[in-house]
Amino acid sequence: MSDIKKVVLAYSGGLDTSVIVRWLQETYNCEVVTFTADLGQGEEVEPARAKAEALGVKEIYIDDLREEFVRDFVFPMFRANTVYEGEYLLGTSIARPLISKRLIEIANETGADAISHGATGKGNDQVRFELGAYALKPGVTVIAPWREWDLTSRETLMAYCEEHDIPVDFSTSKKKSPYSMDANLLHISYEGGVLEEPWAEAEDDMWRWSVSPETAPDEPTYIELTYTNGDITAIDGVELSPATILENLNTIGGANGIGRLDIVENRFVGMKARGCYETPGGTIMLKAHRAIESITLDREAAHLKDELMPRYAKLIYNGFWWSEERKMLQQMIDYSQRNVNGDVRLKLYKGNVVVVGRRSDDSLFDESIATFEDDAGSYDQKDAEGFIKLNALRMRIAAGKGRNLLED
Amino acid sequence: MSDIKKVVLAYSGGLDTSVIVRWLQETYNCEVVTFTADLGQGEEVEPARAKAEALGVKEIYIDDLREEFVRDFVFPMFRANTVYEGEYLLGTSIARPLISKRLIEIANETGADAISHGATGKGNDQVRFELGAYALKPGVTVIAPWREWDLTSRETLMAYCEEHDIPVDFSTSKKKSPYSMDANLLHISYEGGVLEEPWAEAEDDMWRWSVSPETAPDEPTYIELTYTNGDITAIDGVELSPATILENLNTIGGANGIGRLDIVENRFVGMKARGCYETPGGTIMLKAHRAIESITLDREAAHLKDELMPRYAKLIYNGFWWSEERKMLQQMIDYSQRNVNGDVRLKLYKGNVVVVGRRSDDSLFDESIATFEDDAGSYDQKDAEGFIKLNALRMRIAAGKGRNLLED
């Protein structure tokens, strides 16, 4: 093949990436470095060490990236009220650039000339991993086994395991699911299986992080979130780290049946795909962030953000986190958040996130002007006449010159 | 004053607009024509006739506009998945252009030279009414009593009633609420009162159209909506007229605690204002329309719509329905809907609208390509490599020329 000497692999410790370790060693006759990240997926990462060792891996990286993940990726994304195609909170997408970054850092530390991952050739993740890798280390070689090998069925894969002494119990519990899943602190996703039929309702026992609205408590839960420069810094008055905040919101949200989503989405590679997602904390965060912005953000600032959001979301979905255009948008978004401070009070109840209060020392809500009562001259209603007349002028001229604005 | 001969008034039959009838007659010494529309606000409109007659009005128009409202205004708006500021479904905004249109038609029929309305000088509705009026009849005079008169407190208004023999029971039940309200088939809104404090939770007995999620049934309701060219044409297989569809969805949605919203929004005239809304049917329609589009709309068509939606929403919110730019966007949106056909199945439960299935003869979902199983060559995974490499090329070149895409 080529002359790859050492490759860093994004290694989950599961069966598929264990096969990849061996396959890389054999196919490329190269050293494999494994990298396993704790992004809050809810499974132990430390067991990956022994498995990697068993496969003869000498350089093993196991990192807890939870705080970095939430602080530098999830929170910046939520500053933009980011939603892909009106629904998806980008739980998988936003984790990929961080993994790419670590893969490349480790490649640089270990002198590796290639990176590898276990994403298939049909999905978005291969794109996200590889765009990140190429952006951060342009000369790197990327090995995507699923695009190369012939182990394309469960049977051939199992045969390979047997032939190469890979213990099948490397398969993690997660993989016993009929679904293709991905999890991190922001969400867990489900694809494949019965979901491949868009008319079929998702099975109730598929969901892992949340109770159903039906089985959620009959009493609502109230929480108060404190924002500083657009990020949540405290829950119910208690200051917490970013990852801890998201963990707590996942717990509270999941307990109240919040954050389930079932959609058909458009992949960057060109096909439509059905996906189910649980994003309890993120669903709360989106609602709450809009609420704190509603009193602290200038109208046109908010509208500019809203108009650019779909584009920003698409960049993240498509894997362009490290691109210049994403960074330009981020500059604008982050700047807009300097007065997004204050508290939001929420009621959580059986799948519903209801904003019941918002307050801020930086509020732009002016009760003296907005009131239906006497405003003591804060606002001169007669100003509205001129405002309307000049806003109408271009239409009045057009109609006056004979254009029919009703039927034209 | 000026030489107004006849004025058409948007007349609800309530106390405020009854006062306006008399005030116009006295102040402008002119004939008043009343126009009362049934937009599905849930109150009888026929009683307005006797009240207008009692005020000496000779030309009285009472129109049932429900079908036109839903068919020509609500449905076109929902084709765009329209939401203002991420939350508001524009229930009040979308009714105004129709009222303007009828005011002007009646002015033309009756030879009136002016129109009048009961909206205040602080709100958006004055803008919407008047932009519509000026666009459709550029030489019309608009009389906005709330911007002119000195009846700015309840006391002065009552004194005026007494002085001018206006029966105070003209006050409709709706007006006894502490809130300023507006209703039509799409929604009912609440402003003022305790809502003027954004930290205060809305009182539970304020809401009129929906039960709370807490009191909604413990069993979910399933419905199936059929779409034709982006509009709902049948519920559970039964073809219905547009207004009937929205009425039915309001009933079903309201019974399941769906569609309550509590926000602070940015008015066109420049201030922030708190508003609460009940939009049961609209909330269902938004979710379902996205679902049917998710399988029938091309990806980039969907993204283009998403990027332009905030702008389209703003045009409607600000009152520019009859503007050239709104009509241009509508051309584009309507064109995009020609294949948006099929069925969406929904589960409604205690405030939640859950999509549980979508299908279409015009579906672009390609199971043979999307599958995790063997795709029999429908998709060549190796194509992804070139796709990624060329998408990465500009970043690889930049990094290769020394730019640090990580820290720059």
Add this chain to the structure above:
Amino acid sequence: MSDIKKVVLAYSGGLDTSVIVRWLQETYNCEVVTFTADLGQGEEVEPARAKAEALGVKEIYIDDLREEFVRDFVFPMFRANTVYEGEYLLGTSIARPLISKRLIEIANETGADAISHGATGKGNDQVRFELGAYALKPGVTVIAPWREWDLTSRETLMAYCEEHDIPVDFSTSKKKSPYSMDANLLHISYEGGVLEEPWAEAEDDMWRWSVSPETAPDEPTYIELTYTNGDITAIDGVELSPATILENLNTIGGANGIGRLDIVENRFVGMKARGCYETPGGTIMLKAHRAIESITLDREAAHLKDELMPRYAKLIYNGFWWSEERKMLQQMIDYSQRNVNGDVRLKLYKGNVVVVGRRSDDSLFDESIATFEDDAGSYDQKDAEGFIKLNALRMRIAAGKGRNLLED
């Protein structure tokens, strides 16, 4: 190889595509159908027949597509004032979808299962040809010899010619240029050679369609263009067909040194490339179209078009003419042109296109309002006060609440 039976080739009659004919016959052992289009490139297309016959081609298509090209591609594009990256008038890009369309039509007529073209693997044209082909005939096979064969130098190509009895004088005059060129009624382009150094000035004898401003006449030329629904329909009062109009404008423009451009542009495949272009007629059309729109188009309609134009231009540049999103934008653009009627008077002088007059029966220019003289009450200057105050309100509130809008 594969089992291709018949392939339709976009055939210029030049050396490169003649080699491709033979290479396809040999490599794929298949029938080759040639298609040669007259798009106004300024070279005879009929000679291609004999050359194709000499190569053993039995089905030979030679089409005059000039009117279709201008009417259905160039004119619609100019309705949007389309410019890529602020400079490029898309002369090559806009011809490609028409060629794709004919390739596929001919493939359908002749029962061919593949199409082929002579574009290289580095450029945009391969993308444009192939996106068009796949969109119009999804199962078609595309053969791009430059991406497949090993004839990658002039030497190997010449050796192949000798070996396969391809007369080297098949090389057209155009190809003797040191530049890679492409021409059609809209423009002629130059790439390669000394242009590969962006600091090097283009040589004066490179340009073929226009005189230099220095050698253009010392007297200006005045012309008057008449627009109907956004398209030019007459020059100096004489109605002409679309292609004739563009031919005439090329002649007049070229004689006055108009339309030369020298840029570095960003290709869809990811690299920057230097290109020089002569677009005499197009340069005139762009300026004139903006002028007629300036008096006939509503302000916000014009601004909406301006904001979406870069995106529309990019779609054409990238080859997405047949995509849903381009068609959606076209719907909007075409609708906006229904009142874009009238005359524009231009002065052409040594590279300059100067608008010296515009008039229209559909003009929205209202002299009685715009005048600095007495306007007899057409416009009430006092309206401006309210207009300004409410436009300022959100900033006044922000500043009033302590935000420093100067330094913040």
Add this chain to the structure above:
Amino acid sequence: MSDIKKVVLAYSGGLDTSVIVRWLQETYNCEVVTFTADLGQGEEVEPARAKAEALGVKEIYIDDLREEFVRDFVFPMFRANTVYEGEYLLGTSIARPLISKRLIEIANETGADAISHGATGKGNDQVRFELGAYALKPGVTVIAPWREWDLTSRETLMAYCEEHDIPVDFSTSKKKSPYSMDANLLHISYEGGVLEEPWAEAEDDMWRWSVSPETAPDEPTYIELTYTNGDITAIDGVELSPATILENLNTIGGANGIGRLDIVENRFVGMKARGCYETPGGTIMLKAHRAIESITLDREAAHLKDELMPRYAKLIYNGFWWSEERKMLQQMIDYSQRNVNGDVRLKLYKGNVVVVGRRSDDSLFDESIATFEDDAGSYDQKDAEGFIKLNALRMRIAAGKGRNLLED
């Protein structure tokens, strides 16, 4: 009237604003502070002192704002390649926020409670002055005499002068023109007079800053501009201050017949207006800035800027310089310029600005990849196949499922 104590007037020293001084003193019985700015309009500002003194003004401000104007307003605007409605370089618009800023600073220094200006009620300048003033001092009173007084004809104005002992030779030379004019370092503008008829060609002796292309030299002038972070910092290798750079470019450009423009534009207040502009230096700067960006800016960064530019231009045109949304866009734009460094070589000839070279140490132009010659493996042409196939996939699926992308 109201209880205004002291008002700061934007005072040109001309007849109109001299009348305003007296009118303010009389009408409001208040102290007038005059502020006269040198923005490079080409007239002495110092004579305004004696005139103000003669009118009894005690606090007189005369400031040279040229460097601040170019550095903090003109240059930032040109970083965005800003053009309003495809043509106008915003010469007047960009000066207004600086004048507002100084008016408010002086109001704060002198304890004034009002500001005043000489702009009419029909134009954009009143909006720009007043939006700026309200943003920076929300409680300020604005007095716009042209909207208030009855001196609406030349005759009544002259009568007022006579009556109030205002020497008519206060009229500056500029005002003897039949045109309404405005000048600063970026441009000079002409409105009114024969220009009110859009079909009438502008008279040749109207133009003041440039020779016509016809009378410009027969030999071209070559210049080299050096960019640092998107701003010009040197001409022909000589480092110069911002204002000096613009002055020099005006001189060179004007001598070569560059920068004349004749358009009909859409005013914020709702009408169309004819304007002629001379912007010699700005015209050069726009062309050169695009050229340096063409080799140093990432493709998608450039496209994002292009798509947002019309909106940014509109904000400046409409007077929203101090708004949050303009500042957000500026953050993004400025960030994008950090690698926009290098040299642009230009040929100026009889109205033409021709880019003949661009180079940069931060260039992203990769000759080894772009070349038509052997690229030694820098680029694998086979990558293009996968790139195209996946870009085509959504269209192939649509067509494969029966959609007719040609005629649909």
